[in-house]
Amino acid sequence: MEMFTIKTPADVLSFIGHTLGFWPRESLVCITLVDNHVGATLRVDLPQPGAEMSYAQTIAGYLAHDAEAASVVFALYTSLPPEAGRSRPHAATIAALTGALAVRGMTIRDGLLVGDDTVSQYDGDPMGGPSLPLTSTQSSQINAEFVYRGSTIAPTNRITLPASTKETQTADAVESCMESMQSLNVRDVMDRARTLWTEMLDAKSYPNDEQIISLIANLQFPTIRDQLMADIPGIDEPMDRVLLAQTNSKPHWSRVEWAEQLLLHAYTRSSTRHSAPILTAIAFINWWEGRGSKAHQFLQLALEADPGYYLARLSDQMIGRGIVAGWTMDRNTAYRNRGLEAS
Template identity: 75%
Template structure:
């Protein structure tokens, strides 16, 4: 693939947008640099006042996992006003980040301040520095190249699910299947579920409605659910290490992507009372891939469907604490589809 050359602020913003897949809002985005080559891209929500130091240490810790990186390019996306003669928005955050990166032997190469309509150099004086309209990103060379390759930038990272059948005839069929599963020996039930799920993962077409109903029912059983989720990456290691993305082996990312499509398909055929396990499994996939904010949204949808769903509650606490999937801490195992979020 042809090497892309980033030359202008518009190129940087286009690169960020296409790498993440959406336009950041109230965010800090950092790109690690290895000599003059781009490394990892990280997006995080901007911190609350008073939390800048711990926030900066966490961000620097994530960036330091790119062992080859020596410097960082950042962009602050905010609607906060820029007042001439006063510090730039979130100056305390950038000051703390500068010190935290220095502890890891890294420096800040450059920074951008991205407002609602313009972009400018972060360190420039608001009264004198040049601001460019954000519309310039649409005509940037980088944007044109990404669009040519089929990439798009969504306005936000908000999750949009296809319509579900909600309270359909499938609900009773799922309940009957759950009862049948509970009447089986757990080992037999688990084998049946794993055989069905692996057959779906190895297929190149969607399952029929009867198979999908069986999958929905099997996901209602926590012991079976956890094993089915652990089957997704295609790694033969302990279940807990797989679910927490702390394996030695690399996930089969194409298999993971297909699993999400299968689960979304199952969601469209599920009732509200059966959808929480499906949405939670989709959340794990997004977390594994480095899409922390989307994982949170899927978990919130799971809790809307079932406010007492234990795995969704625990997982949301884990992701909300800033924990990043271990696979994304190593470029050899990280998902390459998009940038990393925390």
Template identity: 65%
Template sequence: MEKLTITTPSDVLSFIGHTLGFWPQESLVCITLNQNSIGATLRIDLPRQPGQELPYARTVAHYLTSDTTATSILFAVYTSETARPGQPKPHAGTIAALTGVLAEQGITIRDGLFVGDDAFSPYDSEPGTSLTLPLNSTQTSAINAEFIYRGSFIEPTDRINLPTTSQDATKAAAVEQHMETIRSQPSDAALQQGRKLWAGMLDSKDFPTDEDCHALVANLQFPTIRDRLIADIPGVDEPMQQILFVQTQHAPKWSRIEWAQQLLLHAYTRTSPEHAAPVLTTIGYINWWEGKGSKAHQFLQLALDTDPAYRLARLSDQMIGSGLVAGWNMDSPPQHFITKGFRRVGKQRRDSVRL
């Protein structure tokens, strides 16, 4: 992919929106930098109670230092609170605390933006000055146009809207029938058949038949087969455990991962709630790989809504909530560059972490 040049604050906000996949609200967004390259992009809810600035700053720093190469950060505060002339900016105490905590780690804050409902400005500028720009200027930025050209778009929020699925008893029966077939086979044979089915779907350019969707959902009901099918998604020939916890020597095939998510969403519409938890959990796992922590959490919660005892969903949600960042997000080559007031920085895979 050719390199892009990010030259304006509007470009920066467009970059954040497309990187996260949604427009943040009441959020702090931080982008870690190492000289000319961007590391992780963190979105986290702003603190709601006064007096929590220092604990909050320490939590943010904990996430940011997961990028061990970071030497500085950019930040943007997204809020509906009004900045008033002569008064400290909203959440100034939080930014001050974060500055101090990061300094202890040898990380500096390079620049910041204050993003309101209709306009944005440098965080340290006075409200209403010539530095204030309308928020809709991001829609005409060069980076926004380039991302849209490449098929990216920004959702207004990070709320997930699942495709509709009817609670059809025949779907559950079809899945159960495939599960009986799997149980009747030797474990190795069942595993190989499940992998062959999944590989055919991943290699195809077309969505599978309903019958194949039912068979896929049935295979995902068995933890041993499920884990192997999840590990087959990235197209990396390395030990399964290293793939599941993204500790591989080789980068994944991101287009294959995106297609797997579409296939799973398609299969979700062809199943019933009693069999949906493994499907939604796998989609959550994929979102964690991609660095979409907020969406990963939502998919895992949806899985737990269908089956509160589903262990993989609960353990995965705890893992994401602890701040563990998928290693693939730290290893992608830089592709985007920022110049002028924001200096030259590069871009890698996205990482949105949710508390």
């Protein structure tokens, strides 16, 4: 891939939008710089008043994982308007972040304030300083390059699930499959489930209805569910390390992408009472890929389907504490150099 040259605020915003895949709202986005080259991109929801110090420490900790980075560029997205004679929006947050980065030997090179309609320098004159309309991003060179390569920017990061049939017939078939599994040897059931899942992951087309029913049934059993999730990245390391994205090996990301499509396909054929484990597995994939806010949304949908689903509730608490997947913290294992989200 050719190198991009970022020259203007419009270029910066276009780069952020295409890297994240959506237009941020009420967010802070930081980009690390290594010898004038872009490093990691991190998006985080803006903090609540009074939480600026801990928030800044957390962000600085994430950015410091890019060991070669010496400086940071940020863009603060907010609907709060700048006012003459008053501090810039979220000034306490930026001040705390400046100090937290300095402790780690990093500096803030530049910052942008992104409102609903315009973008300006964060440290500029709120009323008299130059500003650009956000529509200028559409004509930026960076945007043109990304669009040419097939990239798009969604207006928000809200997920849109495919339509689900929720057929009673499918639900009954899944229940029947689960009953037959309970009469078999545990090891045999696990081996069959893993063999079927491996065949699906290695295939180039969607499975038939009988295979999908078996997959949905397999995912209803926590032990099998965990193993099938751990099989997704194609890494031969302990299950707990794979699930928590703390392996030495790099995931096979094309395999992970296909697994998500298979699970979404299974979701469209699952009943509500069987969909929680499917949605939870999809949430893990999004978390592995650095999409914390989307992972949260999938976990919330899983809990709507089954309010008592333990893995979804535990995982949502983990993500809510700002824990990110280990793979995303290393540029050699991170997913397609996409931006990282910590919500």
